Amino acid sequence: MIWIQFAVLLAAILVGARMKGIGLGVMGMVGLAVYLFLFRLRPADPPIDVMLIILAVVTTAATMQAAGGMEYMVRLAGKILRSKPSMIVLLGPLTTYMFTLFAGTAHITYSLLPIIAEVSTKKRIRPERALSISVIASHLAITASPISAATAAILTILSGKVELIGIMMVCIPATIIGILAGVLAVWKKGKDLDKDPEFLERMKDPEFARNLEESMQHESEPLLPGAKTSVLIFGIAVLLIVLVGAFPNMLPSFGTGMENMAVDAKGNIKMSAVIELVMLAASAMIIILCKTTTTAVAKASLFVSGAQAVVSIFGVVWMSATFMQANLNTIQGALGNMVSAAPWTFAIALFLLSILLFSQAATTKALMPLGLALGITPGHLVAMFPSVNGDFFLPGYPTLLAAIQFDRTGSTHIGKFLINHSFMIPGIVAVTVSVIAGFLLAGIFL
Template identity: 35%
Template sequence: MSVQFVLEALVVLGAIVMGTRAGGVGVGLWGGLGTFVLVFVFREPPGEPPAAALAIILAVVTSAAMMQAAGGIDWMVAVAAGVIEKRPKQITIIAPLTAFLFSIGAGTSNIIYPLLPVIYDVSYKNRIRPSRPLTVTVVQSGMALAASPVSAAMAAMLTLTDVEPYNLGLTQILAITIPACVVGIVVTSLVVNRMWKNLDDDPEIQAKIESGQLAAPQLLADGESAASRLTYTKEGRNSALAFLLGVVAIVIFGLFPQLRPAFGAEGEEAVPIDMTTTIVMVMFVVGVAILFLGRPDVKTVPDQSVFKAGMISAIALFGIAWLTATFISAHEDYIVSTIGGWVTSWQFIFALAVFLVAALTTSQSTATRTIVPIGLAAGLPAGVVTGMWAGALSGVYTLPANGTQIAAANFDLTGSTKLGTKLLDHSFFVPMLIMSVVTIAVGALIGAVFF
């Protein structure tokens, strides 16, 4: 191990740590500074900027924000809330699975925010401890983006694996991540359903009810529905359907490459256009369709939460991905020969690395571009990398600092969903660990056996 390698590694780690402390776009800015140091101080050639991933993020975020401006997310939330209310006694498993499905379709975890009060309302009135469905619903959103064709994390992953020699495209990634995530959610829901005291047996909650601080749980009357309070417009419904059809079209194009136009130089075999280009074009088509079907006020698109979150992800991804690409390309031989041996012998080290970076940065796309290239360069099979990557992304909920965690705790009027006082004693920590371990194990198994 050379002194220069150690110094450059410290620059990379330092940029990540400082970017994490700054948060948001600060991650990207510090990544850019780290790249500058590697190039101008250590004289390393700059790596390849993540242009393809950025193109996907920009196209998807624009269309998704158009959908949100038209009211499409309101329609999705109303539909999801209706599904949750149909089986209230099974809410601990139904709520997170429903939220998972809609997070996949929307490509963002923001969709769960308006679902949280509905989940609390339904669980409490059915005398189910609210922390059970709330914690699992929140934690699943950390890894749901690994199963979404239109998330920033998937954009980052796809540009790393859908190339030679890995050739792991969108449909192959989804074939690994979706079943692994579903198993992780189901197992976690079953375990969490036995955690903590039941609502009627919790003395703290019962004391709040007896003192009048908390209204006694009462079942909804016939025809009454918490979901009915969620309103949406016809334009919102149409825009959401257009967006979801675009997601379906992307999956179909991934499954059947022959549907994509093929091009090649004279005398060479024609090759279908890549999925990055396909996703970008499909999303632009979807955006135009939403213009006509949803009639959103285009001026409000930059103000949408999806747009703001997407732009922050794009900036963070650009800086940190450029930094890691520069570092890895400069030391690829050493990484493959040395670190590769560690990862091959103890594959869990890769999952742990993704988990820790996700925990520190609270960004799935940043964790993807930081650690996945190292795992691939070290010689781990792409299928195994993909399976472990999906489960490890739940690490974003290691600390109780995310908006969805804070929102869930605030919506839970019983106080059963706690943020804790010692960093790791919050209600989300154990469900997060269970879901991560199960999903990592199942995903790695699927990736190793079938890919």
């Protein structure tokens, strides 16, 4: 029976992934309905905490975007990237990493990818090198950001066992090490443009050459009045969350036996509630002080992306959690001996599921509780956290497709066999090295 139920899970995920957008969410609900009415499985708890965190963080990021803060950050990044064009393969991924680390979502990097492509092309550095590792870097940053939905998910699962500061002390340096390894892997990948036969053939077309040499039209309009202030408010909010994670005694404590969605069994306020509270309060301050409007926030592209993410996680995680809950003993029996002998093998399971779910948060919420049930130590689970970044394996994730579209030279591509695409080598290298570094760092800090 478990294999039929697993087939339902796999079918819902595959169909949902093809639908894109909210597809995973709505098909997840179809799968859940099959479990409930056909197999009579008891539904697991829906991922309310993760959904609320996504809503809070994305709303605040969208508020900063509506106030002009995102444009201000993009202009700063553009100056950095253009200051050392010969180092674009290194500066590109470090910039997208820092953007995502700060904002908690990889969707913020869409504005940076065309700049990275432009700088690479003008310097005649193969754009594939910088674009591929820059996209991977933005994904890895999600598992290091203190305000990402994925970090909130693992923090909730490991509540009372590992604090936010512990996760950051392991995952930030581990993912940076992984990214640097990915940079080395693509530093000389393919031919430089001035030696690439395909590119040189394209340059024989006067129209193509003229369009390529034209400078991109950069925004010359003045920034909105509250742009810099909105970035400052957002930054203070992120810093406050990190401080609370490092010093939880800053928060009031209540008596035991008062557990709810905001307070744990020991009477302490949950970190997920802190993130939601601080982020939405920051959003209110941006609206008031930067004179933006709630209508502009609702129309911001980040808000739309966040709404899609909430629906997707709602359906697919609820379905996956129900499957896991119903078959926990069978799965534990199948994986128990292997994981006990080599805990790192659980990272492979995390990576494989993330390929299907296209979401770090969904993968974390669906599979990390199984890791605890199998007896894997919290420190090892934190070390394996970067392995939920398998969403690059199948080239259907929006950031991958955007990078391909922005590369006018055609060097960033999807291969003939689908998986032999530009992002495969840097992705495998960066994720693998991040997990290895995570184990070393977890042994030191956790």
